[in-house]
Amino acid sequence: MPRTIVPIGPYHPLQEEPEFFSLTVEGEKVVAIDVHVGYNHRGIEKLSEAKTFDQSTFVVERICGICSTSHPFAFCQAVEDVGGVEVPERAKYIRTIIGEGERIHSHLLWLGLAGHFLGYNTVFMWAWKLREEILDVMEILSGNRNNYGMFRPGGVRRDIKPEDIPVVLKKIDSIVPTLDMLRKAVMDDPVLQARTKGIGILSKEEALQYSAVGPTARASGVARDVRKDSPYAAYDQVAWDMIVTQNGDVFDKLVIRVLEMYESVKILKHCLTRLPPGEIDAKLKIIPPGEGIGTHEAPRGETFHYVRSDGTNRPVRHKVRAPTFMNLPTYKSTIVGETLSDATIILAAIDPCYCCTERLAVRNTQGTKLFNGEDLVRLSQEKTERLRKDMGA
Amino acid sequence: MTREDVLKDFKGKFAGDILEFTDKSPQRVYVEIKPGSIKKAALFLFKDLGARFNIATGLDARRHLEILYHFTLEDINLLLSLRVKLPKPFKTSSPAATGGGPMDSPPTTGGNDGFVPEIDSLAPLFEAANWVEREIHELLGINFRGHPDMRKLLLSDDWPEGVYPLRRDYKEWDPKAIRDRGV
Amino acid sequence: MSVKLTALLKSPWVFHLSTGSCNNCDIEILDCLTPRFDIERFGMLLAGSIRHADVLLVTGSANRKSMERVKRLYEQVPKPCLVVAIGECALSRGMFINSYNCPVPVDKIIPVDVYIPGCPPRPEAIIAGIVKLIGKVKAQAQ
Numbered sequence: 001m002p003r004t005i006v007p008i009g010p011y012h013p014l015q016e017e018p019e020f021f022s023l024t025v026e027g028e029k030v031v032a033i034d035v036h037v038g039y040n041h042r043g044i045e046k047l048s049e050a051k052t053f054d055q056s057t058f059v060v061e062r063i064c065g066i067c068s069t070s071h072p073f074a075f076c077q078a079v080e081d082v083g084g085v086e087v088p089e090r091a092k093y094i095r096t097i098i099g100e101g102e103r104i105h106s107h108l109l110w111l112g113l114a115g116h117f118l119g120y121n122t123v124f125m126w127a128w129k130l131r132e133e134i135l136d137v138m139e140i141l142s143g144n145r146n147n148y149g150m151f152r153p154g155g156v157r158r159d160i161k162p163e164d165i166p167v168v169l170k171k172i173d174s175i176v177p178t179l180d181m182l183r184k185a186v187m188d189d190p191v192l193q194a195r196t197k198g199i200g201i202l203s204k205e206e207a208l209q210y211s212a213v214g215p216t217a218r219a220s221g222v223a224r225d226v227r228k229d230s231p232y233a234a235y236d237q238v239a240w241d242m243i244v245t246q247n248g249d250v251f252d253k254l255v256i257r258v259l260e261m262y263e264s265v266k267i268l269k270h271c272l273t274r275l276p277p278g279e280i281d282a283k284l285k286i287i288p289p290g291e292g293i294g295t296h297e298a299p300r301g302e303t304f305h306y307v308r309s310d311g312t313n314r315p316v317r318h319k320v321r322a323p324t325f326m327n328l329p330t331y332k333s334t335i336v337g338e339t340l341s342d343a344t345i346i347l348a349a350i351d352p353c354y355c356c357t358e359r360l361a362v363r364n365t366q367g368t369k370l371f372n373g374e375d376l377v378r379l380s381q382e383k384t385e386r387l388r389k390d391m392g393a
Numbered sequence: 394m395t396r397e398d399v400l401k402d403f404k405g406k407f408a409g410d411i412l413e414f415t416d417k418s419p420q421r422v423y424v425e426i427k428p429g430s431i432k433k434a435a436l437f438l439f440k441d442l443g444a445r446f447n448i449a450t451g452l453d454a455r456r457h458l459e460i461l462y463h464f465t466l467e468d469i470n471l472l473l474s475l476r477v478k479l480p481k482p483f484k485t486s487s488p489a490a491t492g493g494g495p496m497d498s499p500p501t502t503g504g505n506d507g508f509v510p511e512i513d514s515l516a517p518l519f520e521a522a523n524w525v526e527r528e529i530h531e532l533l534g535i536n537f538r539g540h541p542d543m544r545k546l547l548l549s550d551d552w553p554e555g556v557y558p559l560r561r562d563y564k565e566w567d568p569k570a571i572r573d574r575g576v
Numbered sequence: 577m578s579v580k581l582t583a584l585l586k587s588p589w590v591f592h593l594s595t596g597s598c599n600n601c602d603i604e605i606l607d608c609l610t611p612r613f614d615i616e617r618f619g620m621l622l623a624g625s626i627r628h629a630d631v632l633l634v635t636g637s638a639n640r641k642s643m644e645r646v647k648r649l650y651e652q653v654p655k656p657c658l659v660v661a662i663g664e665c666a667l668s669r670g671m672f673i674n675s676y677n678c679p680v681p682v683d684k685i686i687p688v689d690v691y692i693p694g695c696p697p698r699p700e701a702i703i704a705g706i707v708k709l710i711g712k713v714k715a716q717a718q
Binding site for chain 3: 548549551552558563565567569570571572573574
């Protein structure tokens with residue numbers, strides 16, 4: 001059978017980040033994938049060496065826009081780990097609040113994109129409309145919809161005013177009914193289950209081999225979550241559950257993200273109602289020479305920062321590892337053997353924060369048949385239509 | 394097994410390879426081992442202790458290149474980092490001695506006179522090390538023996554050979570780069 | 577030529593291009609499509625292919641890997657086409673000005689008509705920027 005190469009990348013109308021996937025297909029089945037990254041490499045690790053610790057906190061916020069708070073969270077913990085600094089209680093709670101608010105908005109964003117790929121444009125519009133409510137909450141708390149700028153080594157930069165808390169709690173309560181509606185629409189829909197169950201399976205053994213993190217690993221039965229394994233901030237003060245499923249397919253990854261949103265709402269409400277009084281900053285003056293490591297469970301998995309300091313106010317070495325770096329290679333296992341129309345949803349299932357596609361160009365190795373970029377998404381949406389007709393829904 | 398048992402077991406098995414053992418805090422342990430023993434130590438941690446390979450950090454300390462391999466043992470809440478030091482050759486002449494300076498000499502290859510140390514690759518042991526080592530290779534210039542696929546990962550194809558951005562002696566090699574805002 | 581452009585701008589189709597950004601600006605652009613801001617009521621749609629684009633929205637700090645592709649993509653766009661640079665990174669690379677992987681700002685690679693500052697600019701700012709662009713073109717046509 002003639003082999004065709006399907007390059008996907010690097011600029012897609014609906015994808016934010018550029019990346020390049022080269023799929024080799026035989027007929028309709030994918031037989032190999034090669035991932036080219038580097039379209040977003042901006043040399044942040046080298047930039048950090050020329051900036052002070054405070055300035056680096058702002059630089060790392062812009063590593064990724066969606067999980068933008070997870071990087072300062074991990075970085076500040078790494079800097080505090082160098083000298084063993086203890087952060088005040090109130091600061092820990094505020095950090096948790098910001099972290100969980102970001103998780104809800106990130107999962108809603110993913111839900112919208114997944115809905116679009118599967119042909120459920122209404123889910124896309126509803127999820128992003130709901131996301132605006134969460135962004136309003138973050139704006140009340142921190143002053144900005146996106147790059148919150150709330151973190152600093154030693155604590156947080158801004159306090160939460162007591163008169164804001166009832167307003168925020170009311171807003172959070174108002175989103176729960178819509179979340180319920182989205183959950184029912186997505187998890188109980190038979191066509192969606194037919195589209196995502198059994199697709200793109202990552203076995204537990206493979207998840208361990210690739211050192212996958214986050215929902216990608218938890219969907220395959222690997223019960224690891226930094227917030228539970230090595231608790232930090234206020235995560236050990238709240239009773240919440242880690243969501244783990246066993247099958248490792250796309251449906252499981254969807255279920256985990258939807259259910260994690262409810263846990264985040266729980267943690268948010270607990271922290272907002274029980275915010276302890278006190279200082280918000282440990283007033284770190286000098287970072288002693290040494291090394292420190294900080295980790296945080298971002299919406300996509302574990303973020304890892306390593307900092308080495310020599311006693312001055314600049315890091316000697318700052319290493320950043322985003323969670324998607326460990327999850328991207330899992331494509332070798334999940335997408336090989338699947339059909340082309342499932343390709344987009346499998347690629348989106350790990351929630352790549354280095355996202356993807358540009359134009360999908362299907363090129364025949366003999367001739368040069370160039371399809372338009374949107375075609376792979378359209379193939380996916382058409383498959384949903386076919387399934388819907390077959391199931392008589 | 395408790396944290397103490399695990400560390401005692403590790404110290405016992407690799408007594409001849411450990412150069413320095415730093416127990417920094419309950420959650421952080423840093424162990425310096427000989428570069429030749431990285432493969433068996435990593436295999437022990439991954440297979441026998443069930444640790445997760447987190448990431449490897451490469452860095453350029455002035456007299457040597459260093460790689461830290463970070464492993465997470467979730468059950469005992471411990472992050473164990475294996476450190477290997479690859480010493481640089483002693484430089485016999487300095488630019489000042491030869492009369493040149495950063496303005497006079499042409500852009501040098503950022504590689505300490507082309508020094509590229511080698512170490513065994515961990516990619517045959519677990520897939521997670523594959524991309525990690527590709528990144529360290531292109532940014533820091535360390536060769537990993539036995540790596541199945543040593544291509545560039547992040548840098549573009551027109552990036553010059555032998556120029557390693559994360560090295561301390563990296564210099565701007567692109568004459569067309571604009572570094573001021575023009576105001 | 578400006579008459580053609582003014583006619584096209586009655587309902588411009590936008591194509592979004594990221595040259596190596598953190599995604600924040602890109603998400604704010606997509607936010608403009610969602611029910612709260614809803615630029616579709618002005619006739620603006622996200623074009624599926626660059627050959628259908630009237631307005632090109634560029635974000636990101638012009639990575640070395642994406643420089644070539646940006647140039648090629650710009651050549652494929654049927655002229656007249658307007659380019660809008662969104663976000664600090666597209667303006668002057670912002671905090672990445674000293675990065676080894678971002679040599680030149682975007683407007684040295686392709687000509688830019690409107691700059692929208694912000695990190696990221698709010699959807700209201702993006703819409704205001706596009707309105708200014710339309711106003712500028714209309715003024716030039718007269």
